[in-house]
Amino acid sequence: MILVLCYFQSTAQLSPGKLAESHSHLEGITNCTQCHELGKKVAEAKCLECHSFIQSLVNTNRGYHASSEVKSKECIDCHSDHHGLNFEMVRFDVDNFDHELTGYSLLGSHGRIECRACHVADNITQPDLKKREDTFLGLQEDCLSCHSDFHQGTLSNDCLACHEFEKFRPAPGFDHSLTEYPLKGQHEDVECKKCHEETSRNGVSFQLFSGTEFQDCKSCHIDPHRNQIPGNCASCHSESGFNAVRRISSFKHGLTEFQLRGKHSETRCMDCHVQTSDPLKVFQDKSGISEDNCIACHDDVHKGKFGERCIECHSETSFFDLKDLSYFDHSLTDYPLEGKHTNVDCRKCHEERYTDPIDFSACMNCHEDYHEGEFINEGKVPDCVDCHSVHDGFGYSLFDLEKHEKTRFPLEGAHMATPCFECHLSEDRWHFRDIGIRCSDCHDDIHEGFISDSYYPENDCRNCHQPDAWTAIDFDHVLTDWPLEGAHENVNCRACHFADSDNNSNLIQVFNELDNNCIQCHENIHGDQFEVDGMTDCVRCHDVNSWYPGRFDHNQTSFPLEGKHSEIACQSCHESYFENNTEIIQFKIESFECVDCHQ
Numbered sequence: 001m002i003l004v005l006c007y008f009q010s011t012a013q014l015s016p017g018k019l020a021e022s023h024s025h026l027e028g029i030t031n032c033t034q035c036h037e038l039g040k041k042v043a044e045a046k047c048l049e050c051h052s053f054i055q056s057l058v059n060t061n062r063g064y065h066a067s068s069e070v071k072s073k074e075c076i077d078c079h080s081d082h083h084g085l086n087f088e089m090v091r092f093d094v095d096n097f098d099h100e101l102t103g104y105s106l107l108g109s110h111g112r113i114e115c116r117a118c119h120v121a122d123n124i125t126q127p128d129l130k131k132r133e134d135t136f137l138g139l140q141e142d143c144l145s146c147h148s149d150f151h152q153g154t155l156s157n158d159c160l161a162c163h164e165f166e167k168f169r170p171a172p173g174f175d176h177s178l179t180e181y182p183l184k185g186q187h188e189d190v191e192c193k194k195c196h197e198e199t200s201r202n203g204v205s206f207q208l209f210s211g212t213e214f215q216d217c218k219s220c221h222i223d224p225h226r227n228q229i230p231g232n233c234a235s236c237h238s239e240s241g242f243n244a245v246r247r248i249s250s251f252k253h254g255l256t257e258f259q260l261r262g263k264h265s266e267t268r269c270m271d272c273h274v275q276t277s278d279p280l281k282v283f284q285d286k287s288g289i290s291e292d293n294c295i296a297c298h299d300d301v302h303k304g305k306f307g308e309r310c311i312e313c314h315s316e317t318s319f320f321d322l323k324d325l326s327y328f329d330h331s332l333t334d335y336p337l338e339g340k341h342t343n344v345d346c347r348k349c350h351e352e353r354y355t356d357p358i359d360f361s362a363c364m365n366c367h368e369d370y371h372e373g374e375f376i377n378e379g380k381v382p383d384c385v386d387c388h389s390v391h392d393g394f395g396y397s398l399f400d401l402e403k404h405e406k407t408r409f410p411l412e413g414a415h416m417a418t419p420c421f422e423c424h425l426s427e428d429r430w431h432f433r434d435i436g437i438r439c440s441d442c443h444d445d446i447h448e449g450f451i452s453d454s455y456y457p458e459n460d461c462r463n464c465h466q467p468d469a470w471t472a473i474d475f476d477h478v479l480t481d482w483p484l485e486g487a488h489e490n491v492n493c494r495a496c497h498f499a500d501s502d503n504n505s506n507l508i509q510v511f512n513e514l515d516n517n518c519i520q521c522h523e524n525i526h527g528d529q530f531e532v533d534g535m536t537d538c539v540r541c542h543d544v545n546s547w548y549p550g551r552f553d554h555n556q557t558s559f560p561l562e563g564k565h566s567e568i569a570c571q572s573c574h575e576s577y578f579e580n581n582t583e584i585i586q587f588k589i590e591s592f593e594c595v596d597c598h599q
Contacts, residue, residue: 017083020085023081035047041076066103067101067102108167109165118139123146125145126138142157151207152201154208185238186239186241192207196208217232217234225279229282232252235251235252236251257290258286258289264316272286292311320353322354349366363383364381371432374433375432386399409437412467413468422442439465440459445461446507447509482516485544487545498510525582525584525585527579527584530587574589
């Protein structure tokens with residue numbers, strides 16, 4: 001215990017003196033190592049451990065301690081201690097201090113003001129430094145860290161962009177031409193406060209420079225036109241003066257209710273407007289006239305016949321450059337469009353100007369004569385409307401049966417149901433004249449060369465056929481060598497006069513050379529049983545009324561029927577057999593013995 005006490009007493013006697021007030025909290029031998037290393041002097045690193053703000057300035061190469069002159073020294077070279085409680089560790093000659101070593105040159109009025117005018121607690125932002133008395137640390141280089149913002153946040157914080165260090169006014173760095181509103185003409189001579197009014201805001205003097213309305217002159221100037229002319233004043237006026245009017249062609253007429261298009265855009269203003277210098281009347285004489293009210297300025301050459309909406313047909317390009325006329329009401333003209341005419345392109349009829357008169361008194365004035373003069377009568381061509389209509393087109397005809405009755409060929413019978421093209425259309429073209437009125441002019445004469453001229457004079461089909469149908473034949477067979485009697489009167493002509501060829505490819509007609517023997521037309525089902533001299537004469541037994549053998553008398557045969565024999569059916573005795581696939585009834589019996597039939 002005695003040795004320890006002696007040690008402390010001996011070391012305490014080695015202390016060079018009391019610490020300065022700022023280090024007084026480190027008094028005592030137990031705190032020596034807070035600044036010193038054993039056996040060595042003050043450690044540089046220990047100083048900067050406590051004075052971390054100085055360390056950060058050195059690390060970032062900012063401030064006085066980061067200068068090459070100071071950075072090469074040790075802290076104790078300038079800030080020694082143990083000289084007493086009242087010793088000033090931070091001391092330098094303020095009057096001869098070289099401010100350039102801080103990295104912030106004192107320019108203009110900054111070089112003439114007292115140091116403490118800037119180095120005050122109010123200009124320090126760090127709370128720990130702000131508490132230190134008489135410190136020179138903690139200031140920022142930006143102007144607003146020391147000066148109040150006169151512009152109150154309305155402009156950039158870069159004061160040096162406009163101002164210099166000598167004084168705030170004027171601002172020699174400001175160039176109005178770099179703003180969104182460069183000053184031109186008389187604006188260059190106007191005082192700033194004429195546009196940027198001096199006032200107060202938040203209790204301090206204030207002058208607003210940003211946000212000033214300049215898109216329209218009326219933001220600053222009184223409108224002598226009293227809002228009667230829309231758009232920007234600069235469209236007509238210039239900065240040289242209100243009386244110096246520029247070319248008003250730059251005026252955007254689209255801001256008015258009348259958009260200039262086509263020829264209107266090339267028209268001189270005074271061709272439409274009355275020339276005057278009265279600001280309350282200039283260019284206002286056409287106010288309230290809508291774009292589609294053409295006749296307010298132009299003469300109506302149609303004299304109101306087509307209404308007043310000229311824009312439905314005309315455009316601003318030219319009066320003669322018309323639109324598609326889809327809205328034009330043709331019923332207002334002397335020729336209302338109907339039927340097929342409603343879908344015809346206007347230029348099909350109006351080849352030149354639409355106002356050129358058109359002779360519409362006859363279809364032929366516009367349409368070609370498809371019939372190529374076929375219907376000319378006494379030098380006159382009938383109009384198309386006699387047969388055609390505009391509703392159904394040329395493909396439909398109004399020429400009906402009643403009109404056909406007045407022609408050289410009145411329609412009768414089946415002809416009335418025959419479509420027109422069957423007679424009048426040939427090789428994709430219609431013909432109506434000189435097509436013939438004889439049957440053979442349209443129909444093939446299949447009888448030519450087969451019927452004698454005595455029955456068929458001049459090959460006129462009507463001698464036999466009727467117009468109702470080809471099958472309706474009205475021929476008097478009495479005129480021939482074979483008058484029709486009995487069942488023959490009801491037989492179709494074709495049954496006797498037509499036959500198929502062997503290969504069924506041609507139809508054979510027989511009229512002139514037709515034999516009147518029955519087997520010429522009828523099948524001989526008896527074979528040669530009744531032949532006489534090689535000929536079977538059917539009329540010996542049959543008549544023309546039916547096949548029933550009414551003329552046959554069994555009593556005239558070799559076996560007259562008597563008794564029960566007269567009551568039995570013929571087929572009981574006359575059986576049938578087949579010969580060459582033909583059924584033949586055996587009528588001729590060679591033997592009449594009873595045993596031949598009866599067992």
